[in-house]
Amino acid sequence: MSVRTPDPDPDWTPGPEGAPPPGTNQGWLSDVELAEVRRRLPILYIEAVPVRVDGLGQVVEVGVLLRARSTGEMTRMLVSGRVLYGETLRDALFRHLEKDLGPMAFPQLPPSPVPFMVAEYFPMPGITAFTDDRQHAVSMAYVVPVTGTCDPRQDALELTWMTPREAASDAVAAEMEGGRGALLRMALASVGQLR
Template sequence: MSVRTPDPDPDWTPGPENIQPPNQNQGWLSDVELADIRRRLPILYIEAVPVRVDGLGQVVELGVLLRARPTGEMTRTLVSGRVLYGETLRDALFRHLEKDLGPMAFPQLPASPVPFSVAEYFPLPGITAFTDERQHAVSLAYVVPVTGTCDPRQDALELTWMTPLEAASEAVSAEMEGGRGSLLRMALASVGQLR
């Protein structure tokens, strides 16, 4: 089952001869098209660290997803995904939080679309702290409080809630893919929880 996000058809415009949008499956990028685009252009992503806060707004838990890679290796990661053409950052953030955490997570999106960090992923290690063997990607990273029940969906196997101290550990960082352990520590620092 594919978990890729559909892309809009840029050639479709409403009109007398085009009352209905074309078949929605035509809006998906094929694997070949996506691979070609990834070789030519950086892709814009959002990443989110879901958190639970106490009555004073202090972060008490952070959520980290567990996923199985195609190789069978288990890794930890954050909520993430591409920003679609014509989609606002707020809409992309909400869509990916719902996709990964379920519709009952009830995220409280930030009032401002300014991220706590911008992470730049490269296919070759050593350029930055972040790697993605598929592509050059730029990711806007957010800390997002959630108030509801999180039920991981799509390719996430589980969501593990951790205290800030647990999330900052070297053990958790070692389990995270692509350098996201560093991004998780940056998230902790942005909310005053890195000791």
């Protein structure tokens, strides 16, 4: 994989044909280049909170990813990844949902491209609620109903379904990195499910 995807970003999984997404070649960055550019420009991300809805569209469950870090520590995550050169936000959203939830999740992407929140991540804490020690990232965050079966494809990932109340708890927030517990609460608030 290192030959074909010099971009060390864990955001991308090759398609069946092993090729980068069409039209994105120009934007391919080597590890060194990406590390360099991350100190020079804000990097655009999407994030998604997968949810289950009832027959009236109301959110009844929230999906949170669990990942084992190389240190052995477990952290909770949202679906997340970089927007590549030449890629629309919808393409990026779909690609990362498929990467993190598998091909049978059947996500229903929202008709509007307006996110419920724009999360600004800075290397230095205190500027916003969100931090990322690798970079200055600006992330468009969406709530996305999924109707199929979620089967996290990457190593050491598991998807846990929670009630809105659990998802908004301090316990869950404490297990999320970079302030994403706050983002998850904002997601719940945006759909009227924060108590």
